[in-house]
Amino acid sequence: MGLSAITVLGAARPGVVAEVTSVFTRYGANIEDSAMTLLGGHVAMMLLVSGRVPPASAFPGMTVTAAEAGRGHGCEQSGLGYVLTAHGPDRPGIVSAVSGVLTAAGGVITGMTTRLCGALYVMIADVRLPPEADVAEAMRRLAAAGAGLGCEITFRPAEAEVL
Amino acid sequence: MFGTAQLLGVLASGVSRQLIGAPHPVLTTRALPVDPVDPGVVAAAADLLATMRRSGHCMGLAAPQIGLGWRLLSVDVSRHPRTRSCAGEFVMANPRLVSASRWERAREGCLSVPGITGDVSRATRITVRGEHPGSGAPVTVHADAFEARCIQHQLDHLDGVLFLDHVTGTRSVHHGARERCDR
Numbered sequence: 001m002g003l004s005a006i007t008v009l010g011a012a013r014p015g016v017v018a019e020v021t022s023v024f025t026r027y028g029a030n031i032e033d034s035a036m037t038l039l040g041g042h043v044a045m046m047l048l049v050s051g052r053v054p055p056a057s058a059f060p061g062m063t064v065t066a067a068e069a070g071r072g073h074g075c076e077q078s079g080l081g082y083v084l085t086a087h088g089p090d091r092p093g094i095v096s097a098v099s100g101v102l103t104a105a106g107g108v109i110t111g112m113t114t115r116l117c118g119a120l121y122v123m124i125a126d127v128r129l130p131p132e133a134d135v136a137e138a139m140r141r142l143a144a145a146g147a148g149l150g151c152e153i154t155f156r157p158a159e160a161e162v163l
Numbered sequence: 164m165f166g167t168a169q170l171l172g173v174l175a176s177g178v179s180r181q182l183i184g185a186p187h188p189v190l191t192t193r194a195l196p197v198d199p200v201d202p203g204v205v206a207a208a209a210d211l212l213a214t215m216r217r218s219g220h221c222m223g224l225a226a227p228q229i230g231l232g233w234r235l236l237s238v239d240v241s242r243h244p245r246t247r248s249c250a251g252e253f254v255m256a257n258p259r260l261v262s263a264s265r266w267e268r269a270r271e272g273c274l275s276v277p278g279i280t281g282d283v284s285r286a287t288r289i290t291v292r293g294e295h296p297g298s299g300a301p302v303t304v305h306a307d308a309f310e311a312r313c314i315q316h317q318l319d320h321l322d323g324v325l326f327l328d329h330v331t332g333t334r335s336v337h338h339g340a341r342e343r344c345d346r
Contacts, residue, residue: 085327089186111333117278120185124281124333152191154328159284 003032004053005069008045010062012038020045020059027054079108079128081158082135084142088151090121097145098123098153105138106130121151126158173297174254177209179217180229184275185325194225194232194321199256199294204233208254208296211237215252221274223313225320228275234258235296236317240310247308255302258293260318271316271326272339280339281330285315 008020017036024031029051036045048069056064086098099109102125111126129135139155146153183189197204207226215224215237222243226235239252263286272280289311291304306314316326330336 083330083332085330087185087325087327113333113336115279115336117276118184120276122279122327122336124327124330124336126333150186152325152328159331 002050003069003071004049004066006045006047006049006053006064006066008043008047008059008062008064010043010059012041012043016043017045020062023054023058024049027052027058029053079130079133081160082107082127082129082155083158084123084125084127084153084155086123086146086151086153087120088146088149089119090116091149094121094149094151095123097149098125098142101138101141101145102127102129104141105133105135107133107138127155173205174209174212177206177211177213179213180210182214182218182274183228183230184277187275189227189230189232190275190320190325191323192227192232193323194227194234196257197233197235199296199299204235204256205297207231207233208235208237208256211235212252212254215239218274222309223317224274225317227320227323234321236314236321238310238313238317240313243309245309248306248310250304250306250310253302253304254296255291255293255304256296258291258314258318258321260289260315261292262288262290263315264288268331269312270337271312273316273326275320276325276327278339279327280337281326282335282337283326283329284331285312285329287311289314291318 010016021031029049031047031049033048034045036043053066084098086094095114102109107127107129109125110128113124115122142153142155211224211226211229214229215221222240223236223238226233234257235254236258237254240246241249241251265287266284267287268282268284270280270282288307291314293302294300295302
């Protein structure tokens with residue numbers, strides 16, 4: 001069955017998730033993976049959906065995009081998992097500097113959250129590094145990038161609690 | 164050295180200080196050991212207690228949160244519903260973790276990081292040793308559950324570490340109350 005990557009953006013309001021997902025149910029589509037968040041009064045959803053994709057007109061008031069998605073194209077499962085935290089004064093360039101170091105180390109950011117709390121800027125990222133990556137060198141470069149931006153950066157193995 | 168009555172008087176007469184919020188260098192710098200019988204340290208311990216008492220639902224504070232890079236912490240979890248062990252209100256100089264076991268993940272926040280909370284894995288059984296401000300007498304606290312979490316959070320502050328440095332991933336960060344810190 002075909003797989004589609006769908007994004008849904010719109011104003012956050014009570015019931016919006018039920019509203020959007022009921023459309024997929026009505027069209028017989030199956031939501032396989034999804035992520036949803038609220039940002040500044042907006043709701044953002046990204047869904048991997050198998051089956052028939054509803055037309056954008058089925059989501060009134062929402063901005064919807066859809067693209068074909070293949071299976072097994074993700075890279076998030078390869079390599080070793082780490083969690084990165086950066087926090088410090090809000091200033092431009094923190095995310096790009098940090099992500100640049102990770103990219104140079106062969107890393108992939110598989111998830112990211114940033115928050116501005118008053119004067120404090122916080123970035124948390126889930127990262128995958130290839131097994132052959134020089135983690136110590138990446139950490140040195142992250143520390144240098146953080147020092148240049150007045151940020152504290154920690155980079156640690158992700159916990160896996162497999163029971 | 165203070166006499167007992169004098170010491171109790173000093174520790175009860177602290178002045179509530181302004182809470183420091185991140186970003187601030189004092190919150191990301193390792194705090195320095197103190198002389199527990201130094202009158203300035205005893206006064207700071209009293210201020211820490213006074214600030215903790217004033218700060219509503221505050222269950223613990225570390226000296227860096229009132230702008231002092233000293234190894235002092237205060238804790239009082241007696242009003243928290245998840246409290247099991249409870250040493251009551253106490254303040255400790257130069258605390259150090261000497262044993263820790265049984266890690267569990269739970270959500271926590273910080274008066275110095277308003278507006279955000281995070282899931283952090285911490286030991287639920289700990290032993291902490293330190294010194295009593297004023298007398299300099301050794302103090303040992305065995306704590307579990309919420310009290311253990313609270314003490315470890317304060318110990319992190321003394322090492323210049325915020326709970327943000329321990330969150331378990333992007334999905335472990337949550338919105339929290341935007342309140343408390345004075346700056």
